[in-house]
Amino acid sequence: MPESLNTVIDALPYMLSGALITIAVVAGAMLFGLVAGVPLAVGQVYGRRLPQRLIGIYIWFFRGIPLLVLLFLFYFGFCTLVGLNLSAFTVAIIVLGLISSAYQSQIFRGAIGSLPAGQFKAARALGMSDTQTIIFVILPQALRLSIPGWSNEYSIVLKDSAVTFALGVAEIMARTHFVATRTYQHMPLYIAAGIIYLVLTYLGIKALRILENKVRIHGYIR
Amino acid sequence: MILWAENIRKTYGDREILKGVSLSISKGELKVLIGPSGAGKSTLLQCLNFLVMPDAGDVWLEGHKIDRAKKSELYAIRQQVGMIFQDFNLFDHLTALENIKIGLIRVKGMDKKAATDRADAELERVGLKEHAKHYPAQLSGGQKQRVSIARALAMDPKVMLLDEPTSALDPELIGEVHAVIRDLVANGMTMIMATHQIGFSRAMANEIIFMENGLIVEQGEPRKIFSNAECERTREFCSKVTDLYGEV
Amino acid sequence: MEWFSFLRDEILPALLKGFRVSILLIVPSAVFGLCVGIVVGAARVYGNRFVAALANAFVTIFRGVPLVVQLFIWYFGLPYFGIYFSPFVASVLGFTLCSGAYQSEYIRGALLSIKKGQMLAAQALGFSRIQTIVSVIMPQALRRALPGSGNEIIYLIKYSSLAYMITCIELTGEAKILASHTFRYTEVFLAVGTVYLIIVSFASRILEYLENRFRIPGFER
Numbered sequence: 001m002p003e004s005l006n007t008v009i010d011a012l013p014y015m016l017s018g019a020l021i022t023i024a025v026v027a028g029a030m031l032f033g034l035v036a037g038v039p040l041a042v043g044q045v046y047g048r049r050l051p052q053r054l055i056g057i058y059i060w061f062f063r064g065i066p067l068l069v070l071l072f073l074f075y076f077g078f079c080t081l082v083g084l085n086l087s088a089f090t091v092a093i094i095v096l097g098l099i100s101s102a103y104q105s106q107i108f109r110g111a112i113g114s115l116p117a118g119q120f121k122a123a124r125a126l127g128m129s130d131t132q133t134i135i136f137v138i139l140p141q142a143l144r145l146s147i148p149g150w151s152n153e154y155s156i157v158l159k160d161s162a163v164t165f166a167l168g169v170a171e172i173m174a175r176t177h178f179v180a181t182r183t184y185q186h187m188p189l190y191i192a193a194g195i196i197y198l199v200l201t202y203l204g205i206k207a208l209r210i211l212e213n214k215v216r217i218h219g220y221i222r
Numbered sequence: 223m224i225l226w227a228e229n230i231r232k233t234y235g236d237r238e239i240l241k242g243v244s245l246s247i248s249k250g251e252l253k254v255l256i257g258p259s260g261a262g263k264s265t266l267l268q269c270l271n272f273l274v275m276p277d278a279g280d281v282w283l284e285g286h287k288i289d290r291a292k293k294s295e296l297y298a299i300r301q302q303v304g305m306i307f308q309d310f311n312l313f314d315h316l317t318a319l320e321n322i323k324i325g326l327i328r329v330k331g332m333d334k335k336a337a338t339d340r341a342d343a344e345l346e347r348v349g350l351k352e353h354a355k356h357y358p359a360q361l362s363g364g365q366k367q368r369v370s371i372a373r374a375l376a377m378d379p380k381v382m383l384l385d386e387p388t389s390a391l392d393p394e395l396i397g398e399v400h401a402v403i404r405d406l407v408a409n410g411m412t413m414i415m416a417t418h419q420i421g422f423s424r425a426m427a428n429e430i431i432f433m434e435n436g437l438i439v440e441q442g443e444p445r446k447i448f449s450n451a452e453c454e455r456t457r458e459f460c461s462k463v464t465d466l467y468g469e470v
Numbered sequence: 471m472e473w474f475s476f477l478r479d480e481i482l483p484a485l486l487k488g489f490r491v492s493i494l495l496i497v498p499s500a501v502f503g504l505c506v507g508i509v510v511g512a513a514r515v516y517g518n519r520f521v522a523a524l525a526n527a528f529v530t531i532f533r534g535v536p537l538v539v540q541l542f543i544w545y546f547g548l549p550y551f552g553i554y555f556s557p558f559v560a561s562v563l564g565f566t567l568c569s570g571a572y573q574s575e576y577i578r579g580a581l582l583s584i585k586k587g588q589m590l591a592a593q594a595l596g597f598s599r600i601q602t603i604v605s606v607i608m609p610q611a612l613r614r615a616l617p618g619s620g621n622e623i624i625y626l627i628k629y630s631s632l633a634y635m636i637t638c639i640e641l642t643g644e645a646k647i648l649a650s651h652t653f654r655y656t657e658v659f660l661a662v663g664t665v666y667l668i669i670v671s672f673a674s675r676i677l678e679y680l681e682n683r684f685r686i687p688g689f690e691r
Contacts, residue, residue, distance in 0.1 A: 064670040065663045066631040068642055073663060076649065077656035122311035122370075124273055126325040126377060127301035129293070136328060141315045155534070162536035166635060173538055180546065187550035190543045194535040201534050217315055218357045 004188040011179040011189060018175035019196055025092050025161045025171060030154060032097025037104030038143075042134055044105065045112050055105070062102035067163050070095050075167050092164040100157055107149035111142040147212045154204050158197065172196055223282075224249050224412050225303070225381045230269050230279035232262075239265045240276070241436040247381065247414055252407050254423040254444075255416040257433035258459065263416035264308075266433070267383045270414070271303045272296050284380065301329055304374030308386040310366040312358040312373070319345060319354040322373045330377065344372040348402050364395030371402055382406070384415040420463050424448055432456045480648060481661045488644030489665065495558070495630050495640055499565035500623045506566060507573020507619070512603060514574060515581045525574070532571035537632055540564045545636040557638035561630075569626050576618030580611040613684050620677035627670055641665060 040058070043051045062070075075091045078084075086094075115138060123133035165173040176193040180186045226246040232239045240262045247253050255263040268274040270281060272290060281288045283302060289295050312321050322341035326332045332340070345351055348368040358366055367387055374382060387403070388396040400422055406413065407426055417423060423430060424444045431441040432453075440447065440456045451457045513525040532540065545560035555563065584607055592602040612619075631642040639647070645662040649655045 060671075061667065064628075064667040066628040066642065066666055068631045068634065069645070069659055069663050069666060072642075072646065072649070072655065073659035077659050081656050116309075116311075118307060118309055118311035119313065121273060122305075122307060122313065125271060125300055125305035125307075125311075126373070127297050127329045128325070129297060132328050136324060137313050137315075141313075144315065159536035159538075162538040163632065163635075165538065173536070173542075177542070185550075187543065187547035190539055190547050194531075194539045194543070197536055197539065198531070198534045218360055 004185045007179070007183045007185040008188050008192045011176075011183075012192070014179065015172060015175050015189075015193065015196065018170060018172040019200065021089070021169065022158070022161050022171040022200070025089065025096065025164060025169065026154070026157050028093035029096035029100050029157050029161075030150075032093060033100030033104045033153070033157075036097070036101035038108055038139070040101060040105035041108035041112060041142075042139075044109050046130070046134065059102045059105060062099045067095070067099060067160055068166060070099065071164065071167055088164070088167040088169045092161070092167060092169045096157060096160060096164070099160075100153060103153055103156075104150070107146050107153065108142055110149070111145040112138060114145060115141055144212075144215055144217070147208060147215075151205050151208045154208065155201050158201055158204065162197070223247065224284055225270065225414075226282045227270055228280050228282075230266060230276045230281075232265055232269060232274065232276050239436050240269065242279070243433070243436070243438055244279075245414075245431065245438070245441075247412055249412050250410045251428040252413045252415065252426055253429045253431060254427040255414065255431050255433055256418070256420070256423065256459070256463075257439075260435075261433040262436040263433055264385050267305070267385050267414065267416055270383055271300050271305055273300075273305070297329075301377055302380045304377055304379035304382040306367070306370055306374055306382065306384040306387050308389050310358070310363070310370045310390070312366055312370055314358050317355050317357055318350060318361065318369045321358070321369060322376045325373060325377050340376055341372075344376045345369070347375070347405075348372045349398075362395060363391045364398045367391065367399045368402055371399075371406075375406075380412065382411055382413045384413060384417070386416050386418065388417065388419060418463070420448070420460075432459065434459070477657070477661065480652065481658055484644040484648045484658075485641065485661065485665055488639065488641035488662075491558075491638070491640040491643075492630055495561055495565065495633055495638070496627055499562050499569060499630070500626055502562075502566040503569030503622075503626065504573055504619060506570025507575075507577050508608075510570060510574035511577025511581060514578050516599070516603060529571045529574055532568050533575075537564065537568050537629055538635060540568055541632060541636045557633065557636050560636055561633040561638045565626060565630065565633075569622060572622045572625075573619055576615045576622065577611065579618065580613075580615035581607060583614055584610055616681055616684065617677075620680065624670055624673050624677070627673060628666065631666070 040055050043055050047055070071091065074095050075086075075088065079086055079091065119137055119141070120133055123137045124130075128136070161171060162173045164171060165177070168174065172193055176189050180189045183189070223246050228244045230240050230243045243262070243266055245253070245266075255266070257263055265274060269276040269279070272281070272288070275290065281299070283299055288299050312318075313324065316324060319338070319341050322344055323334075323337045326337035326340060327334065342351070342354070345354055348371055350365060350368055350372070353361060353365060353369075358369075361369065371387075384403070388399050391399065396419070400419070403413075403415075403422075404426065415423075415427075427444050429441055430444050430447040432439045432447065432451075432455075434455060440451060440453045442451075447456060448460050451460060510525045510528060513521050514529070515522075517525060541560060541564040544555060544564050545557060548555060548560075588606055588610070589602055592606045593599075597606070630640060633640050634643040634646065637643075641662055645658050649658040652658070
């Protein structure tokens with residue numbers, strides 16, 4: 001028992017530096033997902049037939065294909081084909097980001113759809129253009145409503161980040177496995193890794209809850 | 223004549239809501255649309271500022287025909303024609319003051335200071351200065367509607383369209399909104415209002431327009447329409463309504 | 471076309487082999503996962519303080535820890551205690567428990583949405599607690615949980631690909647092996663991706679069909 005505890009304690013700094021990589025990957029992917037997801041949602045709700053169809057296909061693709069397959073396809077297949085020399089870290093963010101954008105777009109789409117039609121009408125009646133209405137009236141409300149869904153998405157992306165281990169990204173799992181294969185203390189080390197993930201999940205969700213309270217509007221009930 | 227619409231038609235699916243309605247209004251007049259639900263009053267009002275695109279018909283504002291193919295003309299007419307909705311439609315994520323400011327800043331291009339000053343003035347005009355920093359969720363129905371009137375007035379509209387402004391309010395709150403509307407009439411605002419408030423209309427309107435099934439059945443002075451209407455149907459409607467709402 | 475014969479002679483056989491393993495992984499995991507979900511969900515809603523707390527802890531852990539870590543624990547970790555599972559068994563175990571935790575969420579939500587009156591009426595008729603849950607509550611709750619549970623199974627189809635990471639060779643594993651031998655990563659993984667997309671779309675259609683078939687008019691909430 002004490003041997004395993006020592007191993008874990010010795011490995012902890014190494015594993016925690018992996019946590020930094022994990023956080024970087026997750027943050028990058030969620031940001032990518034947000035930046036791509038909002039226009040996708042707006043396009044789905046307000047766009048014309050063709051953009052709507054195309055967006056629908058994009059979403060079907062990125063929600064249907066397994067993460068691992070997409071990582072391999074992108075890193076070994078696409079990049080080699082096109083001659084792009086991207087690091088596993090970059091590919092991880094891009095692929096996780098693309099998949100997250102498909103899911104995030106649905107969160108935003110739901111939030112936009114839950115707003116009463118009158119909001120858009122009133123803005124129009126004042127003479128605002130559609131673009132102005134979307135930016136200044138619809139999105140501020142929809143984005144606030146999306147925070148709980150986003151919280152959920154965060155915990156999903158955090159767990160999916162462990163899969164990027166397969167590409168050699170030096171995040172928590174990769175480092176834990178590295179130490180485990182050398183010390184043979186698999187069980188305690190993986191349990192420690194699991195605990196690190198649980199803590200990261202908890203911290204992230206706490207942070208988002210604080211954000212939710214900060215941007216809350218008095219008495220706003222939907 | 224400030225606003226003039228000719229032969230407006232609108233069909234939704236297989237139902238023809240407006241079957242060719244024409245109306246006009248001159249500066250300073252208050253015209254009231256009455257009629258049963260489904261008559262097309264709301265749709266007509268929303269066609270006048272092209273919130274709903276009519277299938278046929280034209281609208282002239284101050285002698286200029288609105289070219290509905292041009293987006294710029296549509297934005298322009300909406301700036302110059304104010305609209306008040308039955309369910310207020312205040313922007314829920316903005317305070318009362320910000321609701322009034324947003325149109326001034328984004329549509330009229332005013333700078334922040336000028337917009338704030340103007341918004342303050344409008345809010346005071348409808349008697350809600352202390353509620354400037356409150357959100358719509360914190361206001362009563364009557365207060366919300368007054369803010370929405372302030373929001374529309376801040377844009378300096380030439381005409382105001384009011385779509386059943388008091389229908390969603392508790393009876394005790396109707397009075398405060400009527401007071402504001404009375405004020406607007408006294409100051410010469412041109413308005414077309416759809417309402418079920420017969421007593422108020424009778425007292426304030428220059429002309430009553432009775433609509434049913436997408437057509438104007440009869441129009442004329444309140445005195446005539448309510449007591450001595452020409453059409454059978456008008457008389458029927460008015461007698462039923464005065465029974466319901468009582469003579470004021 | 472050369473790639474077409476490559477497709478036919480090399481990719482297809484590999485995919486077929488992998489597909490067989492994938493199905494063998496997915497079906498038991500889905501079924502057992504649902505069972506675990508029902509038991510844990512019911513425990514969380516109807517269990518006493520201790521049982522509910524235990525069930526909640528289970529769910530927090532198995533939803534909070536990445537599936538990859540869980541799989542590694544079952545395959546690489548258990549030998550620490552002298553238990554050796556094959557990659558296949560470790561995978562099914564991991565998928566069952568992880569899926570079960572998620573399923574319990576949907577079951578729990580569905581159970582909570584059933585009006586209290588249902589239970590009262592059954593008890594008034596003399597049903598015991600267990601009888602009520604089995605005969606009155608569950609049939610309704612399972613209908614309500616169908617969209618969520620169905621979606622979870624679709625997720626399972628996708629994350630079955632993670633079995634590769636503990637050397638269980640299913641679709642993804644076969645693809646990786648073939649691709650590393652032939653260096654034709656793009657073609658192989660596009661093919662495998664397409665297979666998954668087809669399976670997922672097919673499963674979605676079935677879910678839609680089931681949702682429609684079991685719909686009771688006016689039962690929405």
